[in-house]
Amino acid sequence: MLELKGLTIRQDDFSLQADAQFGAGFTTLIGPSGGGKSTLLDTIAGFITPSAGQVFWNGENITGLAPAKRPVSILFQDNNLFPHLTITANLALALTMKRPTEQQRSVIDRALREVGLDGMGNRKPAELSGGQQGRAALARVLLQDRPLMLLDEPFAALGPALRAEMLALVARLAGQKGIAVIMVSHAPEDALRVAEETSVVADGRVTVPQPTASLFDDPPDSLRAYLGT
Amino acid sequence: MAQRAVAVIPALIVAGLVIGPVMAVIWRAGGLGALGAAEYSALWFTIWQAAVSAAISVLLAVPVARALSRRRFPGRGVLIALLGAPFILPTIVAVLGLLAVFGGNGLVNTLTGALGLPRMDIYGYHGVILAHVFFNLPLATRLILQGWLAIPAERFRLAASLDAPIGRVLERPMLARIAPGAFAVIFVICLTSFAVALTLGGGPKATTVELAIYQAFKFDFDLGKAATLALVQLALGIAAALVLLVLSPPGGFGTGLDRVIGRWGGQSRGARIMDAGWIALAALFLLTPLAMIVLAGLPGIVSLPSEVWSAALRSLWVALGATALTLALALPLATKLGELAGILGVAVSGLVLGTGLFLIVQPFVRPAEAALPVTLMVNALMALPFALRILRPELEATRADYGRLAQTLGISGWALWRIVLLPRLRRPLGFAAGLTAALSMGDLGVIALFADGEHATLPLQVYRLMGSYRMEAAQGAALLLLAMSLGLFWAMDRGGRANA
Numbered sequence A: 001m002l003e004l005k006g007l008t009i010r011q012d013d014f015s016l017q018a019d020a021q022f023g024a025g026f027t028t029l030i031g032p033s034g035g036g037k038s039t040l041l042d043t044i045a046g047f048i049t050p051s052a053g054q055v056f057w058n059g060e061n062i063t064g065l066a067p068a069k070r071p072v073s074i075l076f077q078d079n080n081l082f083p084h085l086t087i088t089a090n091l092a093l094a095l096t097m098k099r100p101t102e103q104q105r106s107v108i109d110r111a112l113r114e115v116g117l118d119g120m121g122n123r124k125p126a127e128l129s130g131g132q133q134g135r136a137a138l139a140r141v142l143l144q145d146r147p148l149m150l151l152d153e154p155f156a157a158l159g160p161a162l163r164a165e166m167l168a169l170v171a172r173l174a175g176q177k178g179i180a181v182i183m184v185s186h187a188p189e190d191a192l193r194v195a196e197e198t199s200v201v202a203d204g205r206v207t208v209p210q211p212t213a214s215l216f217d218d219p220p221d222s223l224r225a226y227l228g229t
Numbered sequence B: 001m002a003q004r005a006v007a008v009i010p011a012l013i014v015a016g017l018v019i020g021p022v023m024a025v026i027w028r029a030g031g032l033g034a035l036g037a038a039e040y041s042a043l044w045f046t047i048w049q050a051a052v053s054a055a056i057s058v059l060l061a062v063p064v065a066r067a068l069s070r071r072r073f074p075g076r077g078v079l080i081a082l083l084g085a086p087f088i089l090p091t092i093v094a095v096l097g098l099l100a101v102f103g104g105n106g107l108v109n110t111l112t113g114a115l116g117l118p119r120m121d122i123y124g125y126h127g128v129i130l131a132h133v134f135f136n137l138p139l140a141t142r143l144i145l146q147g148w149l150a151i152p153a154e155r156f157r158l159a160a161s162l163d164a165p166i167g168r169v170l171e172r173p174m175l176a177r178i179a180p181g182a183f184a185v186i187f188v189i190c191l192t193s194f195a196v197a198l199t200l201g202g203g204p205k206a207t208t209v210e211l212a213i214y215q216a217f218k219f220d221f222d223l224g225k226a227a228t229l230a231l232v233q234l235a236l237g238i239a240a241a242l243v244l245l246v247l248s249p250p251g252g253f254g255t256g257l258d259r260v261i262g263r264w265g266g267q268s269r270g271a272r273i274m275d276a277g278w279i280a281l282a283a284l285f286l287l288t289p290l291a292m293i294v295l296a297g298l299p300g301i302v303s304l305p306s307e308v309w310s311a312a313l314r315s316l317w318v319a320l321g322a323t324a325l326t327l328a329l330a331l332p333l334a335t336k337l338g339e340l341a342g343i344l345g346v347a348v349s350g351l352v353l354g355t356g357l358f359l360i361v362q363p364f365v366r367p368a369e370a371a372l373p374v375t376l377m378v379n380a381l382m383a384l385p386f387a388l389r390i391l392r393p394e395l396e397a398t399r400a401d402y403g404r405l406a407q408t409l410g411i412s413g414w415a416l417w418r419i420v421l422l423p424r425l426r427r428p429l430g431f432a433a434g435l436t437a438a439l440s441m442g443d444l445g446v447i448a449l450f451a452d453g454e455h456a457t458l459p460l461q462v463y464r465l466m467g468s469y470r471m472e473a474a475q476g477a478a479l480l481l482l483a484m485s486l487g488l489f490w491a492m493d494r495g496g497r498a499n500a
Helices: A037-045 A087-092 A102-114 A130-144 A160-177 A188-194 A212-217 A221-227 B002-028 B037-070 B076-082 B091-102 B107-114 B125-149 B153-162 B166-191 B195-200 B209-218 B223-246 B269-301 B306-333 B336-347 B350-361 B367-408 B414-424 B426-442 B446-450 B458-467 B471-497
Strands: A002-011 A014-022 A026-030 A052-057 A072-075 A148-152 A180-185 A197-202
Touching: A002 A037, A014 A037, A014 A197, A026 A037, A026 A160, A026 A188, A037 A072, A037 A148, A037 A180, A072 A130, A072 B367, A087 A102, A087 A130, A102 A130, A130 A160, A148 A160, A160 A180, A160 A188, A180 A188, A188 A212, A197 A212, A197 A221, B002 B223, B002 B306, B002 B350, B002 B367, B037 B076, B037 B125, B037 B166, B037 B209, B037 B223, B037 B269, B076 B125, B076 B269, B091 B107, B091 B125, B091 B195, B091 B269, B091 B426, B091 B458, B091 B471, B125 B166, B125 B195, B125 B269, B153 B166, B166 B223, B195 B209, B195 B458, B209 B223, B209 B350, B209 B446, B223 B336, B223 B350, B269 B471, B306 B367, B306 B426, B306 B458, B306 B471, B350 B367, B350 B446, B367 B414, B367 B426, B367 B446, B414 B426, B426 B471, B446 B458, B458 B471
Parallel strands: A026 A180, A026 A197, A072 A148, A148 A180
Antiparallel strands: A002 A014, A002 A052
């Protein structure tokens, strides 16, 4: 379980406050652009140091840890794969900085099969379609084997059908492996489709996550303003 | 902490390599009070020839750049690419080419002689300025062409729809913005020009400070006087670096100059003929000397004396060593702070460094023994600012794009260089390596202070052959030098592009 205690993030004249707990399932952060969704994700991932407050994972304070030392993996909006490396070499970086062993190679091949990229390990990212690149990146974070996965709109560039397909795949694989997911999104239909809970990030605050369906049935003012209803 | 040490150690090396010789110069120099009339006249000539060379280059570049910006013709792309060539063209090669055109027995004098007109003498201040314009007209043209192409097409459309005079509303403001920077860069380049003054200048009316340093070494063997002159050159360099900081020029390695801007105006018959004339004149002025080098060099290259080949081999080693050293220093220094260290390379000329290093090594070894290592080091330092300028933007872009991905994967330290940064930087690394190798290959500067016959580099060997009036051998060796410089640049730049 992820817990944000008295968290304050300040950047220039922007500030965001968070006091919330995120459960084991799939949680969406929704809200207007510029509202601080990605900033919150970056803070959880360790790229931004909060000016006050702490981040706890299962009761352990992880506020000061380097990104790679956290129980966290993250998919960015873009640049999730190194373009000069093959897919296999990209995935291997989740396991080792050296040449992967035979055993690690078979683990990588299995991960590729799981995301439907069987036999594509020798290609460079540019030789894959957008959807396939998303799958490869997903395989990479699954191999990192962290209990919390952060998604910073990684599939935003995909069409609606492909995006729904990718989200379903993430939800299925994360569910199977018992990985908690926090996803940034500005699309209510994405949240309704996959997220058990949703939190609104707007007006400098992060609301406590609510069950997604009931939240959208009876939106609070901040969400109502964003949705325009 | 290790990360910081990686950047601090090269910074200290660079600072030490620059400050050590400068301290030696200051310590040995008799103070500015020791300046005589000859030194003052060298200082005066250095400044005014640089100002005149820069002014002529920029003034001529304006119509050429305008013509190139608005005309499309076969060979335009090649011509624009060739505008980048003088940067890696060895000075001594260009001088031989200019001599073949404007020299005593050159094309121009043959022509004027046949018509019974007075002969032209290239030696003297006008030869120095001619060579400087030859080198810097292309640079000025590129900078100003960039300014023209940076005017958005929409502005030309807007001006056309308002029937506004393009020259007054668009072009003159652009020139007012770009031209001072272009002038400043060329002025600074000409302040430290040594090889041109060495070969075409000389005498009381055409001696630059750097040439005076050399003469103090070679003819008077007066180290105190050389150090005093080096101090003058150092002051000039610092002043010039400050000028550059104020009049910051636009980036010099711009790509995408192939575009022709869609525009209105300038379509009259007269304008077309004018533009064609400017382009033809510029091409003739720039290409004829190059063509002459190839033509004149071919007969000599088959029978080159053996000392030319051994000098070529030495030059190759110096160029490769300088390239390795420059890249080793540039990669960790490619930060804002590092570029400040690189500015030292602008402020301190090669001959000043050479003088200081000479003073330092002279009590311990015969200077000729140190000639090649010193040349290698000075070449590396001189190329460092260019390498930093090429690498830093790419390095910062790579860090911005992939830094977070590397962080979440825990890739840091040497692994970050090996897995992410070096592979991503292959193209700019190849380009920077090619420039450094070509610059070092063609450099005729500090080596002239140190070397004897057994330690000469190829450019120095060419100069010696010229000095002993063996023109055919000199031209053959110059062609070899040209081929090696361009070949090194091509091979390294290409190596960075392959499979990237």
